[in-house]
Amino acid sequence: MNSPLAVPPGAASTAVSTVSTASAFAPTAAELNELNRVFHADGYIVLRGFAPPQVCDRIEQVTREQLAAAVPPVEYEAELGYPGAPASREAAGGGTVRRLRQAYGRDEVFRQWAADPAVTKVVAILLGEPPLLTLAHHNCVMTKHPHYGSQTGWHRDTRYWSFASPELVTVWLALGREDESNGVLRVIPGSHTVALEPTQLDAAEFLIESHPASQALLRGVQPLALERGDVLFFDSRLFHSAGQNLSEAVKLSAAFAYFGAGNHPLPGTRSAEFGSIALPMPAAS
Numbered sequence: 001m002n003s004p005l006a007v008p009p010g011a012a013s014t015a016v017s018t019v020s021t022a023s024a025f026a027p028t029a030a031e032l033n034e035l036n037r038v039f040h041a042d043g044y045i046v047l048r049g050f051a052p053p054q055v056c057d058r059i060e061q062v063t064r065e066q067l068a069a070a071v072p073p074v075e076y077e078a079e080l081g082y083p084g085a086p087a088s089r090e091a092a093g094g095g096t097v098r099r100l101r102q103a104y105g106r107d108e109v110f111r112q113w114a115a116d117p118a119v120t121k122v123v124a125i126l127l128g129e130p131p132l133l134t135l136a137h138h139n140c141v142m143t144k145h146p147h148y149g150s151q152t153g154w155h156r157d158t159r160y161w162s163f164a165s166p167e168l169v170t171v172w173l174a175l176g177r178e179d180e181s182n183g184v185l186r187v188i189p190g191s192h193t194v195a196l197e198p199t200q201l202d203a204a205e206f207l208i209e210s211h212p213a214s215q216a217l218l219r220g221v222q223p224l225a226l227e228r229g230d231v232l233f234f235d236s237r238l239f240h241s242a243g244q245n246l247s248e249a250v251k252l253s254a255a256f257a258y259f260g261a262g263n264h265p266l267p268g269t270r271s272a273e274f275g276s277i278a279l280p281m282p283a284a285s
């Protein structure tokens with residue numbers, strides 16, 4: 001599926017800013033090592049207040065403008081049929097947007113954030129090699145609307161993706177508070193390395209919660225409450241889910257996914273369709 005906002009492979013790499021907006025982030029080598037250790041043990045890390053308020057403001061402003069006009073390409077809640085979603089585009093709430101897709105091509109604010117050296121520095125450490133940004137997956141603003149925003153079952157993002165290696169990192173920026181009242185993301189720490197029984201997943205690769213082998217996993221569920229500007233980095237194999245938004249305000253989160261230079265999307269798959277962006281790496285400090 002092509003769209004006017006999709007960036008062709010490699011086309012935008014020269015326009016990427018190399019100025020860090022998360023300038024307050026200056027970890028020591030020991031701190032980076034510790035983040036890496038925790039990430040590989042748990043499958044995720046959260047960096048609190050990582051994105052400065054002015055970055056969140058700009059991303060939120062562009063997001064709200066584009067959401068109000070449903071600037072394509074968007075994904076509608078009704079297209080997915082998840083629990084709580086409108087039954088069809090014609091039903092009440094059928095025009096509820098779930099994701100502003102192809103965020104990278106939408107505005108410079110997204111390009112700057114996705115390529116921010118503070119972000120890519122962390123991702124490079126976690127992947128163990130220079131990262132590339134995939135334009136095929138996530139590369140979006142996730143929304144969770146009151147009333148019509150759906151519930152997302154337990155899944156690994158590898159269900160959507162076809163890469164030589166499943167080791168991708170998603171960077172999830174909270175543009176507002178995320179908690180149990182508005183569809184907080186829940187994770188199962190350590191689940192990125194857990195081997196499953198084949199019958200534990202349904203046809204759409206969601207975890208079957210009633211399966212006996214899922215019980216031990218589900219005992220470890222951890223809600224990840226986030227504040228505006230907090231950034232969650234998670235392994236694409238980490239099981240995560242999210243509830244509905246019971247508040248009266250939309251929840252907005254920008255999500256981009258990265259893979260290492262030694263990895264690649266499998267040719268001919270959806271993962272290869274939109275290309276990727278090689279990112280400038282900050283000088284070693």
Ligand SMILES: O=C(O)CCC(=O)C(=O)O
Pocket residue numbers: 142144150151152157183240241242243
């Ligand atoms: O906010 C949600 O509903 C979860 C989204 C999600 O996990 C995904 O799209 O992979």
